[in-house]
Amino acid sequence: MQLDNASLEQLREWESQLATQYQAILAQKLNLDLTRGKPSAEQLSLSDALDGILAGNYTAADGTDTRNYGGLDGLPEAKQLGANIMDVDAGNVLVGGNSSLTLMFQVMLAAYQFGLKDAASAWKHEGEVKFICPVPGYDRHYTVCEQLGIKMITVPMTSTGPDMDAVEALVKSDTSIKGMWCVPKYSNPTGVVYSDETVERIAKLGLLASANFRVFWDNAYSVHDLIDNAPKLANILEATRRHGTEDSVVQFASTSKITHAGSGVAFVAASAANLAGIKKFLNTCTIGPDKVNQIRHTRFLPSKEALTAHMTKHAALLNPRFEAVLSALSKAFDGTDLGAWEKPVGGYFVSFDTRRGCAKETVRLAAEAGVKLTPAGATYPYGKDPEDRNIRIAPSVPTVPEVIGAMEVFVTCVKLASVRNAITQQA
Ligand code: PMP
Structure with a gap:
């Protein structure tokens, strides 16, 4: 999908297909959350030995x-x-x-x-x-x-x-x-x-x-x-x-x-x-x-060694979640002009830039479909993203199947918001 050189007719066709896909998602009544940059319960449990570790000393x-x-x-x-x-x-x-x-x-x-x-x-x-x-x-x-x-x-x-x-x-x-x-x-x-x-x-x-x-x-x-x-x-x-x-x-x-x-x-x-x-x-x-x-x-x-070994356990839990996000983005948007993102090899987030003026609408569409995203603009001072492009994705808390499900919704919402925006620009 390349929106920059697409005809109005082509855009309208895509819009109709995407709207049908979106309706099908709405019918699923999902309840998924990609907002929170915090460890999952499984990650927290990696450190439960802290409790009682002093044994009175x-x-x-x-x-x-x-x-x-x-x-x-x-x-x-x-x-x-x-x-x-x-x-x-x-x-x-x-x-x-x-x-x-x-x-x-x-x-x-x-x-x-x-x-x-x-x-x-x-x-x-x-x-x-x-x-x-x-x-x-x-x-x-x-x-x-x-x-x-x-x-x-x-x-x-x-x-x-x-x-x-x-x-x-x-x-x-x-x-x-x-x-x-x-x-x-x-x-x-x-x-x-x-x-x-x-x-x-x-x-x-x-x-x-x-x-x-x-x-x-x-x-x-x-x-x-x-x-x-x-x-x-x-x-x-x-x-x-x-x-x-x-x-x-x-x-x-x-x-x-x-x-x-x-x-x-x-x-x-x-x-x-x-x-x-x-x-x-x-x-x-x-x-x-x-x-x-x-x-x-x-x-x-x-020791440093203990710290590294401990962080490897976090990575094992986080990795499949990041892979789910990154492979969904690649599959949907490689070779398109619909968005840009980095491919982090650490941390807690993937940041996605939509086309200009499409972030808020993407977040709104996703919310209606039961997928919560960090509010568009939150990654900018005073909550104002001047180009309305950036969306932060935080995949650590949901399970891997939940991340996969939420990303299916996300990419559909990005496409729908982008195509509708392109139609408005041309019409
Ligand atoms: N700095 C950054 C960049 C963070 O992402 C976070 C947690 N989201 C914090 C600081 C918060 O750190 P702390 O829990 O130590 O207050």
């Missing part, structure tokens, strides 16, 4: 009684777990509570209100504050900016990461830009891994940008590979050290999609100066994080 390697208050920056062995996940030195890691999103919000708030370096470095002194958001991206990042009144400036995501020409031009020309969101490995939602060149250029942004510029490097999917020889993300901390820009990047990760999503452990990795600023802020928020959960996690995942 609450003492950390350094003798800390983990049941008590204190330890603002985390147990040494928990820092090592974070270091294993983020590929940094344990000395650069701070261990928080259960959510990296909370840490991202807290670091953003600290940078805005109190300054990570000192009071004078607080972004609030600089009038309007802007953040670069590669799009499509993660909606909860946008909510953090929105809550703090930080204006979001979009740049396109490419298959190698954010469009770095656009990013560099922005930071050079606009001193109110104070940072940038990045999901560098298996980005949410496009699933791309930033290339070595992209990582290098991001590490150098600190040389081009105005003072107190911070990249928020949300490495939520750093060990979430679906294949054995997974692409390797270049080490941003080492790159910033080479360029003398260590303070310009703050990294985040968590075990949310490694162990139990709601009761994992979250981490920050940053320069000594940034860690000091973050700790100063956290010291007013808490007497210390949940160290019992930290030590449970370190006993469950005591």
Whole structure:
């Protein structure tokens, strides 16, 4: 199916065939859900040994009684777990509570209100504050900016990461830009891994940008590979050290999609100066994080090897679901002009771009047919996808037959929305 050169007559014929197929789907009264980027119950069960793993032994390697208050920056062995996940030195890691999103919000708030370096470095002194958001991206990042009144400036995501020409031009020309969101490995939602060149250029942004510029490097999917020889993300901390820009990047990760999503452990990795600023802020928020959960996690995942073996079990559950999505898209759309997508080899999402102006209608048609999709626009700041093209597909929770069924509906809805849109353009 090629819509660009199709005659009106041909489009009308396709529309009639697709409408019949769609009616047949409606009659099935399906109830399927591709919205949620969270682990399935089977995946969560992989970590059930966490429960009771301490068997009464609450003492950390350094003798800390983990049941008590204190330890603002985390147990040494928990820092090592974070270091294993983020590929940094344990000395650069701070261990928080259960959510990296909370840490991202807290670091953003600290940078805005109190300054990570000192009071004078607080972004609030600089009038309007802007953040670069590669799009499509993660909606909860946008909510953090929105809550703090930080204006979001979009740049396109490419298959190698954010469009770095656009990013560099922005930071050079606009001193109110104070940072940038990045999901560098298996980005949410496009699933791309930033290339070595992209990582290098991001590490150098600190040389081009105005003072107190911070990249928020949300490495939520750093060990979430679906294949054995997974692409390797270049080490941003080492790159910033080479360029003398260590303070310009703050990294985040968590075990949310490694162990139990709601009761994992979250981490920050940053320069000594940034860690000091973050700790100063956290010291007013808490007497210390949940160290019992930290030590449970370190006993469950005591080494890099244990972590890798554990993630292989997740991959075995996720792989057939991703295959179901990708093969349905290939079968329906290879060689057509109906859509574009990446083929992620890790993470939680497949991101599909429809033809211009067709995403909302596709999501609406799918919803009517009993297949819930993330609302179109959610992957853009303020919920507005200017070209109305992007749809995020999250296949982790449904069973494989459910994913296959939902994708049959999805491709029919994309085709129907596209053909109807093309008819309107021609009529
Ligand atoms: N960052 C990204 C890119 C995510 O996709 C998610 C989960 N959807 C999170 C952060 C949330 O992480 P946490 O559970 O550690 O708050």
